[in-house]
Amino acid sequence: MATNSNSEYIYMPGGGALGCLVSILWFIFIGWWAGLIAIGIAWLLNITIIGLPLGLALLNNIPMIIALQPPTRVVVTTQEAGNIKTFTSGLNQIHIVLRTVYFLLIGWWFSALWLLIAYLFSATIILMPIGLLMFRFAPFVTTLKRY
Numbered sequence: 001m002a003t004n005s006n007s008e009y010i011y012m013p014g015g016g017a018l019g020c021l022v023s024i025l026w027f028i029f030i031g032w033w034a035g036l037i038a039i040g041i042a043w044l045l046n047i048t049i050i051g052l053p054l055g056l057a058l059l060n061n062i063p064m065i066i067a068l069q070p071p072t073r074v075v076v077t078t079q080e081a082g083n084i085k086t087f088t089s090g091l092n093q094i095h096i097v098l099r100t101v102y103f104l105l106i107g108w109w110f111s112a113l114w115l116l117i118a119y120l121f122s123a124t125i126i127l128m129p130i131g132l133l134m135f136r137f138a139p140f141v142t143t144l145k146r147y
Contacts, residue, residue, distance in 0.1 A: 023067040027122065027132065035066035035135070039115055046108065056103070059111065060139040066122075067132045092146070099144045111142035 027035075038058055045055030063069040078085045093099070115138055122131030139145040 023069065023132065024128070026068045027066060027128075031066040031068075032119075032122065035062060036119065038062060038065045039119075043112065056143055059142045060145050062115070062138045063136045066135045069132075069136055094144045094146075103143050107142045107144070111138060114138060114141045 039062065042055040042058035042062075045051030045058065064071075114134065118131045118134030118138065120131070121127040121134060124131075
């Protein structure tokens with residue numbers, strides 16, 4: 001028996017959840033120093049094998065710590081036989097084995113450079129939007145995690 005199913009996918013980027021002004025004020029008063037501390041702790045954890053998962057999780061949440069930018073959500077609405085089902089999930093991720101190889105070969109050093117440049121950009125008023133956008137891509141640069 002075939003069912004007639006319609007699905008609608010809505011991508012909800014997390015960057016505008018609180019507004020640009022709130023993100024900038026958070027960065028100016030809290031994000032710049034809290035983010036720097038979080039980056040330092042994450043890299044110290046990444047040196048050890050035991051702390052690596054926690055360090056990567058911390059690096060993957062840098063956009064939230066620095067500028068209150070939550071992850072992108074996917075809202076899926078499905079209608080089957082008159083019933084409407086809605087659920088929320090994150091973005092599809094690249095396979096964990098590929099992400100691990102990428103982190104070991106490229107991500108650990110490239111993300112350090114990326115985060116340093118983003119931090120320097122964010123310290124200026126003119127380049128702050130580019131720096132905050134770079135922080136948004138920090139999880140992808142580090143571990144290929146889609147945020």
